[in-house]
Amino acid sequence: MADIRVLLVDDHPVVRAGLRAMLADFDGVTVVAEAADGGAALAELFRLHTLGEPVDLVLMDLQMGAGMDGATATGRIKAGDAGTPPPPVLILTTYDTDADILAAVEAGAAGYMLKDAPPEQIRQAVLSAAAGQTALAPGVAARLMGHIRNPVTALSPRELQILELLATGLGNRAIARQLFISEATVKTHLVHIYAKLGVDNRTAAIAVARQRRIIRDS
Amino acid sequence: MADIRVLLVDDHPVVRAGLRAMLADFDGVTVVAEAADGGAALAELFRLHTLGEPVDLVLMDLQMGAGMDGATATGRIKAGDAGTPPPPVLILTTYDTDADILAAVEAGAAGYMLKDAPPEQIRQAVLSAAAGQTALAPGVAARLMGHIRNPVTALSPRELQILELLATGLGNRAIARQLFISEATVKTHLVHIYAKLGVDNRTAAIAVARQRRIIRDS
DNA sequence: AGCCGAATCAACCAATCGGTTGATCCGCAG
DNA sequence: CTGCGGATCAACCGATTGGTTGATTCGGCT
Numbered sequence: 021m022a023d024i025r026v027l028l029v030d031d032h033p034v035v036r037a038g039l040r041a042m043l044a045d046f047d048g049v050t051v052v053a054e055a056a057d058g059g060a061a062l063a064e065l066f067r068l069h070t071l072g073e074p075v076d077l078v079l080m081d082l083q084m085g086a087g088m089d090g091a092t093a094t095g096r097i098k099a100g101d102a103g104t105p106p107p108p109v110l111i112l113t114t115y116d117t118d119a120d121i122l123a124a125v126e127a128g129a130a131g132y133m134l135k136d137a138p139p140e141q142i143r144q145a146v147l148s149a150a151a152g153q154t155a156l157a158p159g160v161a162a163r164l165m166g167h168i169r170n171p172v173t174a175l176s177p178r179e180l181q182i183l184e185l186l187a188t189g190l191g192n193r194a195i196a197r198q199l200f201i202s203e204a205t206v207k208t209h210l211v212h213i214y215a216k217l218g219v220d221n222r223t224a225a226i227a228v229a230r231q232r233r234i235i236r237d238s
Numbered sequence: 239m240a241d242i243r244v245l246l247v248d249d250h251p252v253v254r255a256g257l258r259a260m261l262a263d264f265d266g267v268t269v270v271a272e273a274a275d276g277g278a279a280l281a282e283l284f285r286l287h288t289l290g291e292p293v294d295l296v297l298m299d300l301q302m303g304a305g306m307d308g309a310t311a312t313g314r315i316k317a318g319d320a321g322t323p324p325p326p327v328l329i330l331t332t333y334d335t336d337a338d339i340l341a342a343v344e345a346g347a348a349g350y351m352l353k354d355a356p357p358e359q360i361r362q363a364v365l366s367a368a369a370g371q372t373a374l375a376p377g378v379a380a381r382l383m384g385h386i387r388n389p390v391t392a393l394s395p396r397e398l399q400i401l402e403l404l405a406t407g408l409g410n411r412a413i414a415r416q417l418f419i420s421e422a423t424v425k426t427h428l429v430h431i432y433a434k435l436g437v438d439n440r441t442a443a444i445a446v447a448r449q450r451r452i453i454r455d456s
Numbered sequence: 457a458g459c460c461g462a463a464t465c466a467a468c469c470a471a472t473c474g475g476t477t478g479a480t481c482c483g484c485a486g
Numbered sequence: 487c488t489g490c491g492g493a494t495c496a497a498c499c500g501a502t503t504g505g506t507t508g509a510t511t512c513g514g515c516t
Contacts, residue, residue, distance in 0.1 A: 032332075032353045034360075038256025085354065112252075135250045136303065142252075176462060189442025191502070204465050211505075212462095220504075221472090223440055224407025394492060409472070421472095422495050429475070430492095438474075439502085 023050040024150040025073070027107075029061040029080035030054075031087065035135075039079065039112075046143045057087025058096070065102035075107045077150040082113040082120060091123040098128035110149040112142070117233040119180060121160055131155030163233075175216060175234065182209045184235055187226045241268040242368040243291070245325075247279040247298035248272075249305065253353075257297065257330070264361045275305025276314070283320035293325045295368040300331040300338055309341040316346035328367040330360065338451055339378055349373030393434055393452065400427045402453050405444045 026043060028051055030036050036054050043049050052075065053068060055061040061078060068075055078097065082090040094109045096102065108130035113120070116134055124132055130149040133142055134157045145155035156164065175183065185195045192210070196203040214220055217228045229235045244261060246269055248254050254272050261267050270293065271286060273279040279296060286293055296315065300308035312327045314320065326348035331338070342350055349367040351360055352375050363373035393401065403413045410428070414421040432438055435446045447453045 032256075033356060034256040034260060034330075034353050035252055036256065037259045037357075038250075038252040038254065041255045041259040042252060114250075135252050137251075139251060139255075178463065186441060187445060189437060189439065189445040191439055191441075193502085201463085202465055204467090205463070207504075208464075210503085214504085219407060221407065221409055222503080223404060223409075223444065226441065226444065227405060227407040396493065411472085419493085420495055422497090423493070425474075426494075428473085432474085440473080 023048050024146065025050055025052045025068075025076045026146070027052065027061060027064055027068075027075045027078045027080075028054045029056075029058065029078060029084075029090070029093070030112075031056050031081065031084045035081070042139050042142065043079075043146070045139070046146065049143075049146060057084035058090060058093025059088040061093050062088075062096055062102040065097065065104050065107070069102075069104040074104060077146060078107055078109045079112055079146065080109055082111060082115055082124065091120075091127045091129075094124060094129050095127040108149045108152065110145055110155060115236060116159065116163070117236045118163060119234065120236065121163060125164070132160045133157045134160070175213060179209050179213050179216070180234070182206060183213055183225065183229055186210075186222055187229070187235055241266050242364065243268055243270045243286075243294045244364070245270065245279060245282055245286075245293045245296045245298075246272045247274075247276065247296060247302075247308070247311070248330075249274050249299065249302045253299070260357050260360065261297075261364070263357070264364065267361075267364060275302035276308060276311025277306040279311050280306075280314055280320040283315065283322050283325070287320070287322040292322060295364060296325055296327045297330055297364065298327055300329060300333055300342065309338075309345045309347075312342060312347050313345040326367045326370065328363055328373060333451075341451065350378045351375045352378070393431060397427050397431050397434070398452070400424060401431055401443065401447055404428075404440055405447070405453055 026049060028036050028039050030039065040051050040054075043051050052073065053064045055064045058080075061080065065075055065078070080090045080093065084090065090111055090113070094111070097109055098106045100106060109128065110131040110133065111124045111129045112133045112135060114135050121132055130152070131145050131154060133145045133155065137157055141157070148155040181199070182195055185198060190198065192203050192206045196206045210222070210225075213225055217225050219225050219228055226235075244267060246254050246257050248257065258269050258272075261269050270291065271282045273282045276298075279298065283293055283296070298308045298311065302308065308329055308331070312329070315327060316324045318324060324346075327346065328349040328351065329342045329347045330351045330353060332353050339350055348370070349363050349372060351363045351373065355375055359375070366373040399417070400413055403416060408416065410421050410424045414424045417424075428440070428443075431443055435443050437443050437446055444453070
């Protein structure tokens with residue numbers, strides 16, 4: 021039975037070393053290449069495909085410093101931009117906001133794990149994702165299920181965008197300018213945001229959104 | 239010549255595995271123990287000291303999920319709370335804000351490295367710190383020098399208190415009520431807070447304060 | 457076709473926030 | 487004693503935010 025051939029993608033050498041070491045302890049799993057960002061991952065997939073040594077699974081972080089992020093890379097891989105049949109992508113990251121999870125899942129990731137997961141959980145996720153199954157960290161699964169049960173309270177993409185800008189400290193006028201819309205539109209979106217979050221001012225909206233992991237660190 | 243005995247402290251198993259593997263490649267360095275947060279690090283230091291196997295260097299992250307953070311642990315170690323002569327602490331983290339750097343340096347860390355550093359740089363830092371010298375990543379050293387040239391004024395305890403309440407979503411009147419002071423006093427404090435943080439509205443104050451780790455998660 | 461949600465925009469007004477000026481009191485250090 | 491920082495408070499006014507009402511357009515779905 022051939023090993024599962026894994027491509028590691030993470031911008032931190034320490035993390036790649038840790039993953040390499042951890043995966044080395046898993047029977048049936050071989051790390052065949054590494055990349056420090058999404059762009060390098062695409063190139064590596066193509067290179068290995070050309071050598072007749074295709075990758076069975078991409079294990080990838082979301083944030084890559086200045087390089088192509090993991091969600092974008094996932095979308096590109098699934099779209100065939102690597103010039104290979106798309107291997108499953110398993111996200112392994114520290115970020116657990118709804119937005120991060122949804123972006124990765126919508127981009128086509130087969131799984132989403134958090135870096136604080138114990139090795140056995142990561143091993144299971146690797147095997148599941150490589151076998152074409154979904155692999156979600158328990159908290160992540162609960163989050164997605166909650167999201168499906170309560171879609172009413174989800175913010176629209178535009179609302180989320182405005183909330184994120186709000187949390188960086190911009191006022192209504194600055195947000196309007198940045199998005200090329202009127203201040204009246206910003207205010208309308210804020211009214212909707214406050215209603216959905218059950219608050220009545222901007223700082224409370226930010227606090228609740230952070231607490232619920234709707235937005236991430238600014 | 240005895241090896242440098244290192245205690246690894248990081249909440250992520252993957253990162254600890256990566257560091258273990260990386261340090262195993264360094265001549266003269268042995269990882270003798272690991273801990274997942276600052277509290278466990280103190281306990282591990284004491285345990286090894288009791289066994290007559292003291293630690294020569296603590297290599298530690300700053301953020302530890304829900305556990306004791308690296309800066310606090312550094313201060314406790316330097317204060318002798320581990321019940322051992324204090325070994326040097328080398329911080330290895332992803333965070334490079336001024337507040338993070340200052341908090342760790344003020345707490346007594348012998349060095350501050352970033353996780354994206356190549357292994358050779360980390361090796362040099364380990365050797366330097368264990369030898370009682372200062373070990374700073376290049377960008378970190380530049381940051382410290384900049385800070386000495388432009389010292390940032392700290393918030394007063396009351397200002398901090400008001401900022402924390404602000405970040406929970408309270409308006410001026412609610413903050414005033416909670417602290418049994420007038421709304422005018424709240425506004426006066428806010429004026430001072432905004433000036434010190436270099437902002438002109440409450441959401442920007444919260445964003446900057448979070449970015450600089452002046453306040454924690456709301 | 458009709459309905460709905462999302463996005464956009466406006467007008468109006470009340471409420472709150474931000475900036476400024478001015479003041480007092482207290483504790484601490486020199 | 488003096489000076490300083492911190493805490494407290496007020497008044498005033500302009501700026502921004504929050505709430506409400508109303509409207510249009512578009513795309514997707516039934």
